[in-house]
Amino acid sequence: MDAGTLVGWFDANARELPWRADGTTPWGVLVSEIMLQQTPVARVEPVWLDWMARWPRPSALAAVSRGEVVRAWGKLGYPRRALRLHEAATVIAAEHDDTVPSDVDTLLSLPGIGAYTARAVAAFAYGRRAPVVDTNVRRVVARAVHGAGDAGQPSTKRDLSDVDDLLPVEEKLAARLSIALMELGAIVCTARSPRCTMCPIHAECAWQLAGTPEYTGPAKAVQTYAGTDRQVRGKLLDVLRGTAGPVPKSRLDVVWSDAGQREACLASLLDDGLVEQLADGRFTLPGEHQAGSPK
DNA sequence: AAAACGTGGAT
DNA sequence: TATCCAAGTTT
Known part of the structure; x- marks a missing residue:
């Protein structure tokens, strides 16, 4: 597929997202990428704007408590991401002169940054040539290149190789x-109802040429939520997010009737460092109060 | 390498 | 109302 066609389409049709504005720093790009992991753009936008206003550099984030970070994360979901971003900021501030690394291997060494995010930062923040593979790109490649209805099981090695084959030599x-491939998957080559008539590579798409066959691969695992530990942890954390100060255990006990599951979830939150218990027995978001001194 | 890990809008 | 799905990472 022709890079120029897709890049031209992107230039004319890309959404104006705050982290794409001129002047966005690599730190801003990194923050957006972490927030966007498994989370829709619309929910990330307001949180990202608030976040960047409060913590415009890694060192600024590193300077505040984990609890403050978890609170600012709000209801984006998967709050361990907030903790890992805080850790990454600490490392960047201390070991990288407060500058987000531009090299993929260094990025990969930071907490919360995996195969996708490392390359997204290298490409979007630094203009590096790096195969950026997310769920959108996997779907675009499955259709446009392989002629399948949807992507099969992920395979980092093969997925990276597939996309690397598409990238021109020239870095910029x-x-x-x-980023054009991602955007195409996000707004045209979508999971449910792809807008193929608006697609810039419609004529050369292998899926179109094959007659848009249905996806035939293994069924995707359906993710349940109701009744899971994930739901219980969410309810417990929501109590602490919604309260300024420490809360007695009784406040947490009312969110879930199954005491065994509730206790296990509270223990896992303490273990993850998302919740902290004070000397007087009350619970708080971590680092917002003196753990050793009552009241 | 499968499973855990949040949340809420869209269909 | 139920299911799907959204810029993944970690263990």
């Missing part, structure tokens, strides 16, 4: 193609 153009 490759980086632009990477």
